Amino acid sequence: MEVVRRLFELVAGYGLGGSSVALFGRVGGGIYTKAADVGSDLVGKNLKDLKEDDPSNPGTIADNVGDNVGDIAGMGADLFGSLAESTCAALVVSSTSIQLVTTVDALYFPLIITSVGIVASFLSVLCAHFFTVTVNTVGNVLKY
Numbered sequence: 001m002e003v004v005r006r007l008f009e010l011v012a013g014y015g016l017g018g019s020s021v022a023l024f025g026r027v028g029g030g031i032y033t034k035a036a037d038v039g040s041d042l043v044g045k046n047l048k049d050l051k052e053d054d055p056s057n058p059g060t061i062a063d064n065v066g067d068n069v070g071d072i073a074g075m076g077a078d079l080f081g082s083l084a085e086s087t088c089a090a091l092v093v094s095s096t097s098i099q100l101v102t103t104v105d106a107l108y109f110p111l112i113i114t115s116v117g118i119v120a121s122f123l124s125v126l127c128a129h130f131f132t133v134t135v136n137t138v139g140n141v142l143k144y
Contacts (some may be wrong), residue, residue, distance in 0.1 A: 008095055010090050018084025025077025033066040087114045 040059020044050035050057050090110035105144040131141045 004095070004101065008092060011091050015088030017087045018081045018088075022077040022081030026074035027075075033063070033070040036066040037063045083114065084118075087111065 002006070036059065040057055040063050042053055043059060044054060044057040053060050053063070055061075055096070087110055090113075091107065094100045094106055094110065131137070133141050
């Protein structure tokens with residue numbers, strides 16, 4: 001029984017680690033994006049009298065790239081945190097019943113559901129690459 005307790009402590013640590021990664025991924029992306037934005041605005045406005053987000057300012061491009069990278073990294077970290085937390089919560093809830101702990105299949109069920117979700121997301125990304133999307137075909141691609 002001590003081994004089972006240790007395993008659930010490890011599962012809880014995995015969930016907490018997922019939350020921490022999500023937090024730092026979201027905050028870290030925002031810090032670098034804000035630094036690029038402030039730097040490009042200061043240089044463009046003070047030295048060259050450019051408007052904010054003027055395309056002739058090279059810092060604007062860096063700012064836009066930083067915005068996209070920060071958003072994507074933050075959302076990916078949030079998705080990982082949600083996935084880890086929901087899997088851990090299902091395992092912890094299923095471990096509160098003696099009948100479920102003695103039945104191995106009940107403990108594997110949350111892991112199988114999570115695994116199927118990960119495989120389904122990979123398959124959906126692959127299916128998205130089967131079509132060439134242009135302005136004329138975007139409606140047909142979105143229908144399927």
